[in-house]
Amino acid sequence: MLKAMFSRFLVSFRTELRLLTLNWLYPLLHVLWGALFFQLFIGKDNRSAQALLETTVGRLTIGLISLIGLFMAGVSISRSKRFQFQEIEETYPTGFEVIGGRWMAVFVTLILFLIEPLVIAAYQGPLTSWVEGVSVFLFDAGLTIAFVNALAWMLLLRRNIDRWGYLILAAVWLAFLLGPSMLSSHFPPASLLNFMRQGVSFYSDVWGRLIYGTQPIWFNLFYFGLFLFCLAGMMQIVSVRRFHSTSKIAIGLIVIASILAGWGGTRYVGGFQKASFQNRNELTLNEPVHVRITGYQVVMDLANPRIPHFHVVLEVLNLWENNLEQFTLRLNPVFSVTRSNVEVKHDGDWIDLHLSRPLAPGESTLVILEYEGALRVENISDGVVETTDFIDPQGIRLTTGVAWYPLAVSNGQLADHHEPARFSLHIENNPGLPVAANIPAVGENHFAAEQVSWVFLVASPRLVVEQIDDVTLITASADLQPGREMAVDYSRALRAIVPFFPNANVKGLILMVLGEEGGLPAYTPPAEGYPVIVTQRYVKTPNTWQSFITRTIASDLWFMIGGRLEDTYNRPVTSLDQAFEAVVGFLNLYRTEQGNAEKMLTRFQNINESGMVVNENLQALLEIYQQGGEPAIATIVWEMTRKSAELEELPYDALPAWIRSIGTIR
Amino acid sequence: MEIIVENLTKDYGQFRALDHISLHITGGMFGLLGPNGAGKTTLMRILATLLLPTSGRVEIGGFDVLRQGSSIRQRLGYLPQEFGFYPGLKAFELLEYIAILKNVPPKQRKAQVEAVLAEVNLLEQAQRKVGTFSGGMRQRLGIAQALLGNPELLIVDEPTAGLDPEERIRFRNLLVGLSKRSTVLLSTHIVADVEFCNGLAVLEQGKVVFIGSPSELANRARHAVWQVKVPMEQWSEVERRYTVLATQMTNGMVQARLLASDRPLADAQPLSPRLEDGYVAVIQNHQKQREESYA
Numbered sequence: 001m002l003k004a005m006f007s008r009f010l011v012s013f014r015t016e017l018r019l020l021t022l023n024w025l026y027p028l029l030h031v032l033w034g035a036l037f038f039q040l041f042i043g044k045d046n047r048s049a050q051a052l053l054e055t056t057v058g059r060l061t062i063g064l065i066s067l068i069g070l071f072m073a074g075v076s077i078s079r080s081k082r083f084q085f086q087e088i089e090e091t092y093p094t095g096f097e098v099i100g101g102r103w104m105a106v107f108v109t110l111i112l113f114l115i116e117p118l119v120i121a122a123y124q125g126p127l128t129s130w131v132e133g134v135s136v137f138l139f140d141a142g143l144t145i146a147f148v149n150a151l152a153w154m155l156l157l158r159r160n161i162d163r164w165g166y167l168i169l170a171a172v173w174l175a176f177l178l179g180p181s182m183l184s185s186h187f188p189p190a191s192l193l194n195f196m197r198q199g200v201s202f203y204s205d206v207w208g209r210l211i212y213g214t215q216p217i218w219f220n221l222f223y224f225g226l227f228l229f230c231l232a233g234m235m236q237i238v239s240v241r242r243f244h245s246t247s248k249i250a251i252g253l254i255v256i257a258s259i260l261a262g263w264g265g266t267r268y269v270g271g272f273q274k275a276s277f278q279n280r281n282e283l284t285l286n287e288p289v290h291v292r293i294t295g296y297q298v299v300m301d302l303a304n305p306r307i308p309h310f311h312v313v314l315e316v317l318n319l320w321e322n323n324l325e326q327f328t329l330r331l332n333p334v335f336s337v338t339r340s341n342v343e344v345k346h347d348g349d350w351i352d353l354h355l356s357r358p359l360a361p362g363e364s365t366l367v368i369l370e371y372e373g374a375l376r377v378e379n380i381s382d383g384v385v386e387t388t389d390f391i392d393p394q395g396i397r398l399t400t401g402v403a404w405y406p407l408a409v410s411n412g413q414l415a416d417h418h419e420p421a422r423f424s425l426h427i428e429n430n431p432g433l434p435v436a437a438n439i440p441a442v443g444e445n446h447f448a449a450e451q452v453s454w455v456f457l458v459a460s461p462r463l464v465v466e467q468i469d470d471v472t473l474i475t476a477s478a479d480l481q482p483g484r485e486m487a488v489d490y491s492r493a494l495r496a497i498v499p500f501f502p503n504a505n506v507k508g509l510i511l512m513v514l515g516e517e518g519g520l521p522a523y524t525p526p527a528e529g530y531p532v533i534v535t536q537r538y539v540k541t542p543n544t545w546q547s548f549i550t551r552t553i554a555s556d557l558w559f560m561i562g563g564r565l566e567d568t569y570n571r572p573v574t575s576l577d578q579a580f581e582a583v584v585g586f587l588n589l590y591r592t593e594q595g596n597a598e599k600m601l602t603r604f605q606n607i608n609e610s611g612m613v614v615n616e617n618l619q620a621l622l623e624i625y626q627q628g629g630e631p632a633i634a635t636i637v638w639e640m641t642r643k644s645a646e647l648e649e650l651p652y653d654a655l656p657a658w659i660r661s662i663g664t665i666r
Numbered sequence: 667m668e669i670i671v672e673n674l675t676k677d678y679g680q681f682r683a684l685d686h687i688s689l690h691i692t693g694g695m696f697g698l699l700g701p702n703g704a705g706k707t708t709l710m711r712i713l714a715t716l717l718l719p720t721s722g723r724v725e726i727g728g729f730d731v732l733r734q735g736s737s738i739r740q741r742l743g744y745l746p747q748e749f750g751f752y753p754g755l756k757a758f759e760l761l762e763y764i765a766i767l768k769n770v771p772p773k774q775r776k777a778q779v780e781a782v783l784a785e786v787n788l789l790e791q792a793q794r795k796v797g798t799f800s801g802g803m804r805q806r807l808g809i810a811q812a813l814l815g816n817p818e819l820l821i822v823d824e825p826t827a828g829l830d831p832e833e834r835i836r837f838r839n840l841l842v843g844l845s846k847r848s849t850v851l852l853s854t855h856i857v858a859d860v861e862f863c864n865g866l867a868v869l870e871q872g873k874v875v876f877i878g879s880p881s882e883l884a885n886r887a888r889h890a891v892w893q894v895k896v897p898m899e900q901w902s903e904v905e906r907r908y909t910v911l912a913t914q915m916t917n918g919m920v921q922a923r924l925l926a927s928d929r930p931l932a933d934a935q936p937l938s939p940r941l942e943d944g945y946v947a948v949i950q951n952h953q954k955q956r957e958e959s960y961a
Contacts, residue, residue, distance in 0.1 A: 004769050011766040019754055084750035088811065091714050092767040093739040243735060244718060 005097045012101025016076060020109045034116040041120050046537060048478035049121040050133030054203030061117045062141050063177065063196040066148045069110050070169040073152035076106045096238045103153050110145045114138065129478035144195055147223050150230035157237045184383030189269040191383035195223060204515045205476035206460050207395045211387040218268035225261025232257055271385045275378035290320035291327045293408050294364065295422040303429040305393040309372040312405055316367050323358035329406040335373035342367055351406065369406060377402045393431055396459035399521060416454060417525065423452035435459035436474040438510055439527045451528035456521060470494060475513035482537045483513040490533065493549045496591050500634045501557040505529055513537050531556030550587045563641030575655045576647035579640045582617035586633065597626045616656040624663035636662045667727045667741065667818040667849040668692055669713065674722035676708050683708040685872040695845035697860030698853040699945060700869035706853040707747060710823045713851065714744045726819060740769065743812030747824040753797025757788060757807055760796055761814060768815035782810040786840065802833040809840065820850045826859055838862065857942040868948050875952040880941050887939035887947040892924045894934045909950060911943055
């Protein structure tokens with residue numbers, strides 16, 4: 001009986017597959033499909049193969065196949081009725097296996113649409129990234145296709161399709177495409193309804209799916225449950241229609257499916273609740289902070305990577321005019337202090353330290369703290385729960401903002417950065433993870449620098465650290481090739497720009513080419529001697545890319561020679577900001593024309609003739625450069641950084657004269 | 667294969683399509699005759715396990731149609747009034763596909779497909795796409811699919827509708843041949859189609875108004891069929907008063923075959939009744955009874 005049933009399943013599958021694929025529309029659809037991907041992605045998206053499959057290409061594929069799947073299922077379901085074969089077919093001694101076979105044929109037909117995106121991704125490479133990405137992509141896409149296909153079959157089996165049925169299917173698709181995105185700002189768990197996975201990317205080139213924790217598993221379990229539910233629903237409809245009875249197998253499957261979907265959905269939504277709860281933590285301190293930490297010696301022991309142990313020695317300076325007996329530092333609440341040389345009281349995000357003897361004004365002392373805990377900080381971003389900071393056997397991502405080391409935080413401020421301090425970080429018992437930081441490595445698993453105001457520590461089996469000339473490249477293995485090209489660009493630019501900042505004492509440059517998942521740090525001040533650039537590899541035109549390089553290097557060098565630049569958001573632009581912009585503009589021209597003053601001036605004039613507002617500040621710099629060369633500009637830059645306060649007060653129209661006056665002084 | 671129908675009723679909402687029908691079919695070729703809308707197709711669809719009765723009992727070969735539909739389907743060949751096939755498949759492929767669905771054993775499959783194609787005279791067209799078939803060929807292919815699996819019961823609903831006379835005769839002969847090995851249940855509103863049935867039932871407005879053999883049906887019009895010849899100007903009066911079964915014009919005179927319980931005109935000649943006359947008599951009688959009961 002089972003053998004006969006299998007034969008019927010197979011023949012239904014084969015016949016339906018043939019009817020679907022041998023229709024002239026099907027190859028035409030493949031040609032259009034391939035052309036669409038070629039047009040949209042080849043040469044326009046330089047993500048790695050796996051990143052393509054997990055993000056842009058993958059999302060477009062799954063989204064569009066969902067729509068095609070609804071229609072194709074409709075075509076298949078209505079075939080018997082359209083050709084008036086249904087009445088005959090229903091008198092055959094068959095059961096669910098015929099519908100099952102036809103469902104499977106539609107599934108396979110749709111799965112074949114994954115070939116084009118896979119080819120596009122393979123073309124992009126690298127091969128290792130493609131190989132790693134294929135199985136996950138096939139699983140995700142396969143699950144979505146299976147669900148959509150089963151849903152359409154179940155709905156249309158229940159009610160025979162008419163022409164308007166296709167419109168309803170399209171409306172359902174559109175509702176599920178737009179609805180979750182519209183709802184996600186008010187109700188982020190709505191992303192669970194996004195069966196097409198639009199806007200939901202569970203991937204990072206550096207950490208894979210690690211930063212999304214178990215959310216992708218619950219998401220997939222939810223849809224696996226729904227898929228089973230629809231399949232069981234189909235079975236039940238066929239059973240009632242054909243045998244006038246309830247199918248015990250279908251009922252059993254419905255129960256299992258409901259449990260799976262309920263479990264997956266609850267856990268997925270629970271992930272949001274947990275992340276929301278974390279974000280409600282009180283992170284401000286309303287008391288003045290009287291200390292500054294001038295030195296850090298941090299040892300992170302990963303003998304148990306799930307619960308790392310920290311041994312920290314802090315050099316604490318009393319900034320107050322009185323004797324200091326007690327002060328407060330910020331430390332992530334997940335850590336529990338196990339040992340200290342002072343009395344410690346941990347209250348939420350804060351630790352109160354009581355010194356055994358009062359610290360005189362201007363005096364320093366050493367504070368030793370040992371603490372441990374499992375750190376995993378989650379955030380809700382674009383409708384998904386994303387882990388921004390974590391320590392895990394499979395990887396590490398730590399930013400200063402989560403206070404994984406004690407911070408002396410100013411009144412009412414959140415600390416993404418702290419006062420520059422000497423910093424030494426040593427990682428012990430590293431379970432073999434390649435590790436890197438925004439401060440230079442001074443040995444294996446050891447990073448140290450002066451004037452460190454933030455620490456960004458990353459570790460992952462996929463992480464690659466490579467020295468290219470004076471650039472330390474930190475990137476994912478899949479992004480290595482474009483990362484190298486970027487490092488070469490940065491190296492060239494650094495050499496060209498450094499002569500204008502002779503006091504910066506540049507020792508090299510740290511270039512972190514990472515995905516934007518988890519959020520790229522917005523402000524990345526340099527460590528002593530090392531400009532730090534954190535960027536992603538994607539989508540920049542050559543011109544904007546070169547401008548970006550100039551600006552990022554110039555801002556760090558500006559900072560390294562003592563200049564200051566504040567975020568211009570929500571405050572008026574000052575002449576200091578305009579002075580910096582003029583320097584960046586000059587450096588761009590300098591790099592473009594390789595320092596040829598005549599050509600730089602000509603290009604500048606060409607730009608002016610094209611109708612743009614004449615940048616008199618830049619014009620002044622160019623004139624001075626023509627007369628005095630690099631040293632003249634270096635002097636002006638140096639003076640700009642030294643006289644920041646003066647420049648901030650200077651009227652805009654006085655700035656060109658100010659620049660000329662500095663140039664003339666020389 | 668024995669078919670027992672007891673007190674069968676089928677309602678579509680407020681409309682009663684079948685009204686307490688009872689039939690007992692023992693085998694051979696059985697015809698269901700009735701005007702359009704009489705309930706023939708509804709009855710056929712219930713027997714073919716496509717529809718559930720509202721009440722009553724239907725048993726086919728000892729299997730209850732409600733509870734043992736699968737067992738009935740295993741023994742059933744069905745050809746509905748309106749049907750079609752996937753036009754992209756060749757006749758042989760289509761029948762092979764259906765043979766698998768009908769559980770024809772793999773070893774017999776090819777031979778059986780060829781046999782039914784030969785039986786309906788389509789063997790030479792086996793490799794032609796079904797979409798290119800004419801109406802008659804398509805009808806024969808319909809019978810071929812119904813014959814697959816050697817069904818004990820063959821249900822054919824209005825199989826000759828739309829066929830040309832030659833095709834109709836060929837088709838009728840084919841069914842007669844098939845009735846020697848299976849029970850053939852034939853539904854039609856064309857009286858000539860049931861001439862060769864062993865038994866037949868006439869349905870009118872959801873009720874069985876006659877059960878018997880074709881000759882018994884014809885006998886229902888015995889002593890009631892007359893031939894008259896009237897001038898043209900008197901014809902309208904005759905037509906108004908009597909049921910006209912057939913007419914013919916000759917030299918300004920109308921020669922007609924009438925149904926009347928008494929001699930309609932003095933020169934009217936009695937005729938021996940045909941099957942069609944019996945059918946009309948039965949239907950008229952039923953309508954008359956209904957009108958009387960309303961009155």
